[in-house]
Amino acid sequence: MLDNLLPRRDGDNDAGSPDGDCSLPALTSATRTLWRQRFAQVQLESGFACSAFDTDAWRSVLRLISGNRFDGPGGRNIVARTHLPVAVGASDGAAAACIIDCVALSASLDWMTDENGCWVYNIMVYTPRPILVCTFRLGVPAGTADTLLARLEAGLSGPLLKSVATSSSAELAGGASPQLLFSSRRVLALCTDSPSTMVALRTRAVDRGQFLFAFRCAAHESNLVASDAARVAVCALALRESLIITVFFTRSYRARSLLQAVHKMLAGGGAEVGALRTYSRTRWAGEGATIASVGANLPALQHTLVENGHSEAPIVVPVPVAAAVNSTAAADAIRRALPFLCFIARIVEHLEADSAPLSSYTGVFACLPATLANHFTDISVAERQLLQGALERRYTSFSDLMVELAFFLDPFWSPVRGRLSMLRWGGQSLAYMRDAAVERLCGGHVS
Amino acid sequence: MAGFAAIETAHGALPSERNSHPSLWWRLWGCPFRELKPVAARLLAIPPSAAGGQRMFKTPKGVLTTRRNRLTNERVDAQSRLIFNTSQLRRPDVLGTSRRPDMEHELLAMLDGEKGSGAPVQAPPPPPVSDMDDAAMDGLSDGSDTNSDGPECMEQLPDDIAVARIFDSDGVEAAVDFLLS
Numbered sequence: 001m002l003d004n005l006l007p008r009r010d011g012d013n014d015a016g017s018p019d020g021d022c023s024l025p026a027l028t029s030a031t032r033t034l035w036r037q038r039f040a041q042v043q044l045e046s047g048f049a050c051s052a053f054d055t056d057a058w059r060s061v062l063r064l065i066s067g068n069r070f071d072g073p074g075g076r077n078i079v080a081r082t083h084l085p086v087a088v089g090a091s092d093g094a095a096a097a098c099i100i101d102c103v104a105l106s107a108s109l110d111w112m113t114d115e116n117g118c119w120v121y122n123i124m125v126y127t128p129r130p131i132l133v134c135t136f137r138l139g140v141p142a143g144t145a146d147t148l149l150a151r152l153e154a155g156l157s158g159p160l161l162k163s164v165a166t167s168s169s170a171e172l173a174g175g176a177s178p179q180l181l182f183s184s185r186r187v188l189a190l191c192t193d194s195p196s197t198m199v200a201l202r203t204r205a206v207d208r209g210q211f212l213f214a215f216r217c218a219a220h221e222s223n224l225v226a227s228d229a230a231r232v233a234v235c236a237l238a239l240r241e242s243l244i245i246t247v248f249f250t251r252s253y254r255a256r257s258l259l260q261a262v263h264k265m266l267a268g269g270g271a272e273v274g275a276l277r278t279y280s281r282t283r284w285a286g287e288g289a290t291i292a293s294v295g296a297n298l299p300a301l302q303h304t305l306v307e308n309g310h311s312e313a314p315i316v317v318p319v320p321v322a323a324a325v326n327s328t329a330a331a332d333a334i335r336r337a338l339p340f341l342c343f344i345a346r347i348v349e350h351l352e353a354d355s356a357p358l359s360s361y362t363g364v365f366a367c368l369p370a371t372l373a374n375h376f377t378d379i380s381v382a383e384r385q386l387l388q389g390a391l392e393r394r395y396t397s398f399s400d401l402m403v404e405l406a407f408f409l410d411p412f413w414s415p416v417r418g419r420l421s422m423l424r425w426g427g428q429s430l431a432y433m434r435d436a437a438v439e440r441l442c443g444g445h446v447s
Numbered sequence: 448m449a450g451f452a453a454i455e456t457a458h459g460a461l462p463s464e465r466n467s468h469p470s471l472w473w474r475l476w477g478c479p480f481r482e483l484k485p486v487a488a489r490l491l492a493i494p495p496s497a498a499g500g501q502r503m504f505k506t507p508k509g510v511l512t513t514r515r516n517r518l519t520n521e522r523v524d525a526q527s528r529l530i531f532n533t534s535q536l537r538r539p540d541v542l543g544t545s546r547r548p549d550m551e552h553e554l555l556a557m558l559d560g561e562k563g564s565g566a567p568v569q570a571p572p573p574p575p576v577s578d579m580d581d582a583a584m585d586g587l588s589d590g591s592d593t594n595s596d597g598p599e600c601m602e603q604l605p606d607d608i609a610v611a612r613i614f615d616s617d618g619v620e621a622a623v624d625f626l627l628s
Contacts, residue, residue, distance in 0.1 A: 044526055045533045047509045080522065088525045095532045103470055103542065104489035108497035112504045114523075115511045122500055128492055129541050130499025132531045135507060135524045183485040191497045218495035243623040251614040251622070279626055280606035318619050346550040352498035355545035357469050361495040367554040375557050402490060409487040410469040412547060416558050441486065 024067035032070065040073035040083030041090070050084070051076035092160055095131050100163050102127035106189040107211070109152055109201070111143075119143065123155040125187065128354045133160050145200035152201075153210065156187060172209035177443035181212060189402070190214040194221070213402040218361045219284065219352035221394050226285040226344040228390035232383045238337040239279075239287055241330035242294040245301060246276045248321045255304075255315055259297075262304045273297055285348040288341035295334045301325045336378035340387070343376075359410030361403050365395045366420045366430060396426030401437035408434045468492075468545040492542060506531045 027035070043052060053062070059071040073079050099105065104127075111121045123133040134155045141147050156166035165171075165186035172181070182188065190211045192198040202214035230239050249255050263273060277293040279286050294301075305325055308314045324330050347364050350356055369388040376384065407413055407430070408421075421431040464472060470492035477484035507527045511518055606626065614622040 044529055047506075047526075047530055049515055084522070084525060084529075088529050091529045091532050091536075094536050098536060102492075103474075104492040106493045108500045110497060110500035110504075112507075114507060115513060115516050120507060122503055124497070124500045124503060126494050126499060127541075128494045129535050129538060130503065130531075131535060132503055132506075132528050135520075135527060137520055179482065179486060182489055188489060189493055191493075191495075193497065215495075217497040219498045220496070240623060240627065243626055244619055247610060247614055247622045247626075248619045251611055251619075278607060278610075281626060282606065320620055343550070343553075346548070350548045350550055352496050354494050354499060355468065355541045356495055357491045357545075358493045358495050359469060359491055360551065363551065364554065367558055371554060371557040403495070406490045406493075409473070409483075410491060411472055412465055412469060412551070413555075415555060419558070 024069060027069045035070055036073045037083055037086055039070075040079050041087040043073060043079070044084055044087055045091075049076075050079040054079075096160055096163065098127055098129065099125065099131065099161060100185075102129075104128075105164060105185075105187045106191055107133075107152070107156060107187050108191045108217070109148065109198070110193065121148070121151065123152060125156075125161065126191075126354065130354060131160070134158060143197060145197055145204055148197065148201050149204055149208075149210075152205070161187070167210045168212055169209040175443075177441070178212045179441045179443070182441075188212050191217055193217050194224075213400050215361075215400040215403050216397075218356075219348055222344065222348045222351050222364070223284045225391055225394050226287055226341065226348065228394070229341060229344055229387055230287040232379070232386055234333050234379055234383060235287070235291075235337040235341060237330065238291050238333040238341075241324040241327065242291045242334065243279055244320050244324045245294050245297075246278055246290055248318065249276055249301070249304075250278050252315065255308075255317070258308060258315065259300065259304045262300050262307060266300055266303070273300055284352070285341075285345040288338070288345035291334055291338055292342060295331075295338055298325070298331060298334075340376045340379060357410060358403060358406040359413060362395075362399070362407035362430070363410065363413045365391060365399075366407070366423055366425075367416065370416075370420065370423070392425060399425065399433075401433055401440055404430055404433040405437035405441070466547045468542045470542055503527075503531050 039053075044050070053059075053072040054074075054076050062070055062072045073083060106126045106128075108124045108126070109121060110124070111119050114120045118137050120135050120137055122135045124130050125133055136151055136155065138147065138151070153167065163185070165184065168176075168178075168181050168186060172178070188211065190202055190205050191214070192202055194216050199216075202216075205211050206214045229235055249259050259276075263275075266273065273296045274293060276297055277286075277289045279290040283289075302325055305317060305322060308317065347368070351360060351364065369391045372384045372388050372391075379387070408417060413420075421434070422429050425433070464476075468491070470488050473484055473488040473491065477487060480487075507523055510526045510530070511523050609625060610622045613625050
């Protein structure tokens with residue numbers, strides 16, 4: 001047995017003692033540098049800090065497993081000042097190659113608040129695979145549309161996009177038609193969410209000819225449709241009752257434990273159900289997920305209350321919670337609201353995918369009001385009409401002529417295209433908007 | 448346009464063609480339409496959302512953390528770009544692997560009158576019971592196909608923290624009123 005633990009000296013490279021003494025060949029300086037760079041690249045790609053492996057413990061382990069030949073990428077300063085720029089340069093090179101090879105390019109600008117409470121903006125391009133161009137902070141200047149547009153132009157003119165045109169201003173001013181510009185390699189469109197600053201930014205960017213067209217993010221807008229739907233009476237009742245149940249059974253430790261025990265008991269009998277899903281106002285299309293989880297859990301919840309009633313030390317269940325669990329009106333509202341809300345959630349899921357084509361924007365928003373006329377009949381006629389109005393209002397506020405044109409160019413929608421083309425959105429039919437898009441495409445000269 | 452309709456009907460009727468990305472359809476069958484093809488192929492390849500920008504926010508949040516909050520903007524930007532772009536470039540071809548979702552087929556079917564009582568309910572798959580705490584922080588959609596989590600997926604949302612506080616102090620109805628406000 002002990003022989004297996006001793007280092008072999010027969011030329012086998014696997015040989016080595018636990019303290020790292022072995023007969024592996026020494027590394028050349030170039031190989032050691034390469035190893036350090038590759039190690040640092042994976043370290044940084046994985047989100048580790050520059051100093052993550054800059055400790056005696058890590059160095060000793062790396063020496064041990066490498067036969068005393070490699071002790072890590074080096075100190076934090078070497079990683080940050082030497083290896084990080086090399087790794088970023090390689091990544092930027094690959095991203096630039098992807099941008100050159102892509103079919104079409106569009107851009108987006110968005111913002112978040114970082115750990116230090118500062119607003120951070122990001123500029124992305126979509127190939128349709130999203131590529132991060134840069135992030136920036138404004139500092140002292142206010143985040144007006146003009147400031148943001150200037151930073152957007154500066155960001156897009158960076159090295160990552162040097163092989164494509166990032167502005168169409170000069171060509172459009174020179175009389176080139178948008179149709180011609182579509183044939184060249186350039187950033188075609190701008191997509192943002194809907195705050196007023198971003199709306200102004202989009203308008204100015206198109207007015208100045210930087211982009212051929214701009215539109216609001218479909219995922220954000222369909223999420224707003226889901227919020228509109230949640231305000232319709234039957235959905236609002238289902239949501240409120242579901243939230244009363246979810247908040248209590250996820251925030252009360254004892255109630256949650258009791259529900260979990262009931263879940264396990266039901267699972268033993270073959271009736272496995274998922275957990276309750278909490279609701280947040282900022283989670284996309286979360287209404288459907290929360291209501292669906294409550295709907296699936298209702299028998300288990302009723303069972304939990306019965307178990308609690310028989311307990312020696314029962315939990316004090318608030319009256320609204322007990323009423324919500326046992327209410328037939330709530331159960332009925334959940335049953336009626338769920339099909340439409342879940343469908344909206346699936347729409348959001350599709351529209352936020354990188355692979356969704358632009359035509360899905362109009363396709364989905366045009367089909368949905370039409371289906372509401374004869375489907376989702378568990379919702380009353382008046383409520384469906386309210387939903388149709390909400391859909392029309394949302395769509396007319398964010399649509400662009402080129403988005404409508406995309407719908408007419410997609411063969412998938414051909415079976416319903418004729419039927420939907422006469423639908424009126426904000427006073428105009430889709431067919432009219434298609435013709436206007438073609439006219440704009442040709443620079444106002446349709447032959 | 449009559450020529451377009453004929454080609455579209457001929458090649459769009461095949462199930463494989465109907466399910467593929469329309470930008471690929473135009474690159475494959477759009478040759479007779481010399482002027483329209485580049486417009487259509489490029490227009491349809493543009494995604495309708497800016498959700499990629501939302502998903503990207505997880506990256507700088509992982510670089511600039513509570514314990515690493517003194518990094519320079521340039522370093523945060525560089526490492527964020529490295530992390531996000533590397534992971535995106537490893538994904539398979541987005542257009543080539545794209546398939547039309549069932550939701551769009553159902554929409555067409557409903558308009559054709561094949562179903563009469565609303566779309567079938569297809570609730571998101573529920574998480575396992577033991578992961579109840581994690582489930583509270585999950586986004587709705589987590590399919591690898593879409594690579595799409597909600598904007599604030601996998602993190603403690605401000606609403607979750609506020610609801611816990613209001614529930615402890617003012618009760619369940621106040622917490623619900625806050626969520627619906």
